Amino acid sequence: MESIIGTMVGREREQETLSAFVAASGGRALVLRGDTGVGKSALLDHVAELATGEQHRVIRAAGVEAESELPFAGLHQFLYPLLSYLDRLDEVHRRVFDVVFARSEGTPPSVMTLGIAVLDLLSLAASQKPLLLVLDDGQWLDASSTEVCGFVGRRLTGSSVKLIVGLRAAVRSGFDTAALPELPVTTLSEKASEQLLDMRYPGLDPQIRRLVLDEAQGNPLALLELPPHVRGGRAGRDPEQLPGYTGIPLPQRLQHVYGARIETLDDAVRAELLRGALDGVGAGTAPGRPGGTRYRMLDADEAAACGLLGIDPLNGDFVFRHPLVRSTVVQMATPNERRAAHAVLAQVHREDLERRAMHLAASTVDPDEQVAAVLEAAADSATRRGGAVAAVAWLTRAAELSESHEERSRRFGSAAFIAGHAGQLDRAQRLVGSDTAFGQGHSPASVVASAYVALYEDGDVRSSQRQVLGAIESMRAAGVREPDEMLTRLVNLLLAINQYASDETSWVRTHELFGSLGDLVPFMSRIYQDAWGDVVRRGAGVGERVERAFAGLRDLEPWDVTRLCTTAYHVDTLSQYRPHLQRTVDREVETGAASVGMTMLHLIMLDQMAVGEWDEAERTGQRCLELTTSHRNALFAHHTRAYLGLLAAMRGQVERARELQAAVDAWARPRGVGFLTQIADAIGTTAALSEGDYEAAYLHAIGITPPGTFTPYAHQASRTLLDLVEAALHTGRAEQARAHALAAQEADLPEISPRLALITYGALAMTATDPAEADAMYDRAENHPAAAVFPFEHARIRLAHGIRLRHTQGRKAARLSLTLATETFERLGAPTWSERARAELRATGAATLASSAHIAALTWQERRIADLAAGGLTNKEIGERMHLSPRTVSSHLYRVFPKLGITSRAALRDALGKIPGEQSV
Numbered sequence: 001m002e003s004i005i006g007t008m009v010g011r012e013r014e015q016e017t018l019s020a021f022v023a024a025s026g027g028r029a030l031v032l033r034g035d036t037g038v039g040k041s042a043l044l045d046h047v048a049e050l051a052t053g054e055q056h057r058v059i060r061a062a063g064v065e066a067e068s069e070l071p072f073a074g075l076h077q078f079l080y081p082l083l084s085y086l087d088r089l090d091e092v093h094r095r096v097f098d099v100v101f102a103r104s105e106g107t108p109p110s111v112m113t114l115g116i117a118v119l120d121l122l123s124l125a126a127s128q129k130p131l132l133l134v135l136d137d138g139q140w141l142d143a144s145s146t147e148v149c150g151f152v153g154r155r156l157t158g159s160s161v162k163l164i165v166g167l168r169a170a171v172r173s174g175f176d177t178a179a180l181p182e183l184p185v186t187t188l189s190e191k192a193s194e195q196l197l198d199m200r201y202p203g204l205d206p207q208i209r210r211l212v213l214d215e216a217q218g219n220p221l222a223l224l225e226l227p228p229h230v231r232g233g234r235a236g237r238d239p240e241q242l243p244g245y246t247g248i249p250l251p252q253r254l255q256h257v258y259g260a261r262i263e264t265l266d267d268a269v270r271a272e273l274l275r276g277a278l279d280g281v282g283a284g285t286a287p288g289r290p291g292g293t294r295y296r297m298l299d300a301d302e303a304a305a306c307g308l309l310g311i312d313p314l315n316g317d318f319v320f321r322h323p324l325v326r327s328t329v330v331q332m333a334t335p336n337e338r339r340a341a342h343a344v345l346a347q348v349h350r351e352d353l354e355r356r357a358m359h360l361a362a363s364t365v366d367p368d369e370q371v372a373a374v375l376e377a378a379a380d381s382a383t384r385r386g387g388a389v390a391a392v393a394w395l396t397r398a399a400e401l402s403e404s405h406e407e408r409s410r411r412f413g414s415a416a417f418i419a420g421h422a423g424q425l426d427r428a429q430r431l432v433g434s435d436t437a438f439g440q441g442h443s444p445a446s447v448v449a450s451a452y453v454a455l456y457e458d459g460d461v462r463s464s465q466r467q468v469l470g471a472i473e474s475m476r477a478a479g480v481r482e483p484d485e486m487l488t489r490l491v492n493l494l495l496a497i498n499q500y501a502s503d504e505t506s507w508v509r510t511h512e513l514f515g516s517l518g519d520l521v522p523f524m525s526r527i528y529q530d531a532w533g534d535v536v537r538r539g540a541g542v543g544e545r546v547e548r549a550f551a552g553l554r555d556l557e558p559w560d561v562t563r564l565c566t567t568a569y570h571v572d573t574l575s576q577y578r579p580h581l582q583r584t585v586d587r588e589v590e591t592g593a594a595s596v597g598m599t600m601l602h603l604i605m606l607d608q609m610a611v612g613e614w615d616e617a618e619r620t621g622q623r624c625l626e627l628t629t630s631h632r633n634a635l636f637a638h639h640t641r642a643y644l645g646l647l648a649a650m651r652g653q654v655e656r657a658r659e660l661q662a663a664v665d666a667w668a669r670p671r672g673v674g675f676l677t678q679i680a681d682a683i684g685t686t687a688a689l690s691e692g693d694y695e696a697a698y699l700h701a702i703g704i705t706p707p708g709t710f711t712p713y714a715h716q717a718s719r720t721l722l723d724l725v726e727a728a729l730h731t732g733r734a735e736q737a738r739a740h741a742l743a744a745q746e747a748d749l750p751e752i753s754p755r756l757a758l759i760t761y762g763a764l765a766m767t768a769t770d771p772a773e774a775d776a777m778y779d780r781a782e783n784h785p786a787a788a789v790f791p792f793e794h795a796r797i798r799l800a801h802g803i804r805l806r807h808t809q810g811r812k813a814a815r816l817s818l819t820l821a822t823e824t825f826e827r828l829g830a831p832t833w834s835e836r837a838r839a840e841l842r843a844t845g846a847a848t849l850a851s852s853a854h855i856a857a858l859t860w861q862e863r864r865i866a867d868l869a870a871g872g873l874t875n876k877e878i879g880e881r882m883h884l885s886p887r888t889v890s891s892h893l894y895r896v897f898p899k900l901g902i903t904s905r906a907a908l909r910d911a912l913g914k915i916p917g918e919q920s921v
Contacts, residue, residue, distance in 0.1 A: 018047045029181065030181050031183070037254060039221075048132065051130075059077075061133070062137050066279060070390065074142055078149075096117040138167045149175075188219075192218075193213055263332075273303055275297070276295050281320060339362065357379075360374055376411060378390075462672055482520075483522065488522055495525065501675070502674030514526075524564070543568070561581070572610070573753065574607045585597055595636070612792065638664050642664045645679075664680045681704050682716050685704070688727075691832065705720070710747060761784065762777070778804075782794070806843065811845050821837045870908035870912055893905075
């Protein structure tokens with residue numbers, strides 16, 4: 001981008017290196033690695049110009065994300081212009097290329113075999129004229145092509161072939177382990193940045209010029225793209241006060257710039273851009289793969305006029321000016337818009353089997369045998385050409401879209417067969433465990449492995465459940481009489497599967513089976529059995545049993561800690577065990593059991609949500625989502641999205657919540673993952689309550705459980721008690737609301753968990769017709785020891801109480817409850833709830849928020865710990881000073897935060913300073 005005006009600016013070091021690269025005798029490879037927009041493409045253009053001037057033949061290719069699953073799509077770009085040399089190769093190498101280019105059938109070549117054939121072809125092509133291969137956006141190259149390019153790049157010495165690759169620093173790629181020499185492409189110096197900006201935008205307003213320089217931080221793309229955006233958005237304001245810049249990563253800011261332009265386009269033009277982006281229309285002039293051309297964007301002059309598109313000088317087609325434009329177009333589209341675009345592209349490429357299959361797979365949601373057949377045919381084609389990775393993926397997708405069990409089983413079997421032959425043993429085992437036709441007669445260890453992978457990586461609760469049940473029953477029939485480690489693993493895995501399935505029939509069968517096993521089921525597994533299934537009917541006393549189990553913590557493995565903390569979550573005592581998780585999670589994520597680390601992050605996030613640390617919960621959730629997606633753990637990824645959706649709904653981010661809800665539900669419901677579909681329904685309930693759409697909230701809530709009862713083995717049935725009651729009351733269903741509150745009381749929910757006690761008393765108070773009962777129940781709820789630990793529910797109960805007081809005892813009586821509720825909603829970051837509370841407060845005649853002046857008293861020890869923490873000391877340092885363990889310090893701080901009405905350590909000093917008559921040390 002530095003050379004957009006014809007002159008390279010600030011790249012003397014890189015130009016010198018590239019000149020030496022081109023001038024050097026013999027073949028070699030080089031990787032340019034840098035951030036988005038830093039100028040890698042401009043440098044690749046420069047090296048291509050240098051090579052052309054030195055009479056090299058230049059062949060260019062570009063990796064595009066939309067083609068990253070098409071086997072050899074990138075390699076085709078390099079080799080297609082050289083097909084005329086194939087006839088001059090020996091017969092062995094010709095056969096290799098015939099298979100790869102689908103010109104004949106044969107045994108797929110290995111990477112080494114294909115790599116040697118490519119080296120032979122390149123050497124032949126370079127015998128008349130030196131050859132330079134230029135690859136931009138190599139991080140998006142398909143895996144098959146990346147392996148071959150890496151193999152070739154390490155073996156160019158002695159040839160007349162050079163390879164140069166541009167990689168985006170923040171994106172992982174197969175080139176990361178290719179061991180090719182690298183040239184880092186850094187940002188421009190301050191002087192060069194000023195020079196580039198002044199050349200492109202002479203006479204720029206000094207204030208805007210300074211703002212652009214500060215925001216761009218030497219990124220050439222930002223220097224070229226930000227000025228019109230800032231100038232256009234100034235509207236008479238001081239540029240330093242322009243929103244949306246400080247603290248936002250530069251690529252996101254650039255996406256905002258492109259996004260603002262995209263939003264101005266006509267719907268038809270946006271749809272055209274989306275089709276081009278999804279079909280891999282490049283940022284430059286990279287040719288399409290043989291056998292089919294890329295989509296041609298038409299009638300897109302409006303997009304070109306606003307700087308989103310350029311014109312390919314070779315064929316006059318529209319191309320995206322930068323890969324970031326392409327990705328922004330895709331990110332801004334809705335799932336339905338993307339599916340519609342894929343459907344159009346599938347028709348466009350109806351003669352190109354693999355491209356058609358790729359787009360059909362992305363456009364189809366429900367089972368469709370015709371689509372499954374196309375995917376299977378594409379997998380066969382990929383297999384013949386050595387594209388095993390793509391073949392396994394397409395066969396798996398074909399199995400998912402199969403309409404009959406027989407076809408599903410057959411296709412999963414084919415996928416497993418190919419994965420095994422490709423050396424993907426874990427993937428093969430995962431595929432074998434994902435269908436009931438496989439795994440029968442295997443050893444218990446094999447069943448544990450295959451069912452575990454089937455559950456956590458594919459979300460297949462049905463087949464994994466049957467496999468494990470069968471294995472346990474086989475062990476019982478075989479006469480197991482003593483506690484057995486393998487039996488324990490099967491038992492705990494079955495409990496985990498049942499938790500995700502949330503199916504009453506399966507749980508009943510499990511209880512019967514475990515009953516017949518007697519003491520062969522360990523006591524800790526019995527705890528999980530009671531908490532993970534139906535906590536309403538089996539959860540009494542579980543909290544105490546978890547506490548006793550944690551007393552032997554030193555003897556527990558990390559997965560035992562995780563299971564016990566999961567149990568603590570079900571009975572709402574997780575906060576007291578969170579330090580165990582936080583001490584362990586990084587170790588497990590980095591060097592231990594990654595899946596255990598993922599569950600630990602889930603649990604930490606859940607507790608952060610419960611106690612009101614919502615910003616921290618968002619960060620934990622995003623970290624977990626990155627981890628789960630990088631490990632391709634589909635179940636945990638959607639589990640994380642479910643919690644992120646619930647958090648977004650609580651915060652009033654309704655659009656995001658519903659998008660996540662739809663994604664989770666679409667994945668989980670066909671698989672029968674009831675645990676996640678219930679959370680999806682809870683997201684819908686909470687989002688509707690945030691909006692004040694009580695009818696929708698009620699309909700979502702009764703999808704979890706009918707009023708007046710708690711559906712067995714539905715973990716969200718009791719957790720959404722307050723939601724259903726509120727929604728029913730606001731829609732005139734007072735009788736149903738009261739029945740549900742009484743059902744909670746009759747089920748002894750307050751005896752199961754502190755949170756259930758809080759919301760049961762709140763529900764009884766809200767639905768009481770007797771004023772004395774209402775007052776008593778509000779008092780029990782608002783003064784419950786757990787009230788401060790669950791601030792969101794506490795604030796909702798206070799809001800309801802304040803509304804009732806205003807109607808029954810007058811405006812003045814309601815002000816304190818409404819003030820406290822409003823303050824809590826404000827602190828949590830729940831704007832729709834805080835506005836509702838503010839509106840009620842205004843109705844009492846209060847012009848502004850009154851200060852609560854109600855800070856719970858701290859003990860001397862709590863105050864001393866709080867003072868030291870506010871002064872910046874760590875828990876360990878505080879413990880050393882006060883002769884306490886760090887764990888004791890942490891426990892004290894957990895009690896201090898709700899008393900002070902805060903959720904983070906950073907807020908301690910301000911909160912302590914508000915206590916009358918005292919000064920923080």
